[in-house]
Amino acid sequence: DVVLTQTPVSLLISLGGQASISCRSSQSLVHSNGNTYLHWYLQKPGQSPQLLIYQVSNRFSGIPDRFSGSGSGTDFTLKISRVEPEDLGVYYCLQRTHNPFTFGSGTKLEIK
């Protein structure tokens, strides 16, 4: 199975600051069709996960441009700029290139 390693485990960011989360894969996430199925989710406290970014860098409907994704191959990054109180929660990366699909272990974002 593909292993996704997320770092850091937790982040303490000031309001208005910037957060960066890394997701590294044990193998390339480029699908045979050329697409890269690496997505980012946020799970706010007491809620189900919500999709933020799909296929590395595409923001899902309604997601503000403070959230951005980048990367290729095995290394991916989620950046959150101008951090707001509602951004707190646990961020997960998910790969859907290889079966079985797998999640990273999560990064907890806390606000100072």
Place this chain on the structure above:
Amino acid sequence: EVKLVESGGGLVQPGRSLKLSCAASGFNFNDYWMGWVRQAPGKGLEWIGEINKDSSTINYTPSLKDKFTISRDNAQNTLYLQMSKLGSEDTAIYYCARWGYWGQGTLVTVSS
């Protein structure tokens, strides 16, 4: 509005079976692959599996393949998860998911 509503969770004894349902609305259910994800208390996310539009393809995480069965009824806009030989390790919130959307989850507790 896309809605996914899971049901069927609860307390079940070890070794018993349980069937979860997910009622979908607000979109054409027949057009989407559907999946199940679970989350043990205080832990990360685990992909269980997914089923294609006409049930001809079902993918599972290998470690769960022998005890979980995913099915769907397109006429009823409903997704199912049949779970057997349940153990304490299966205690979790079970989420139904389609592209971009998740339900609120249903809690399954396996205990005597």
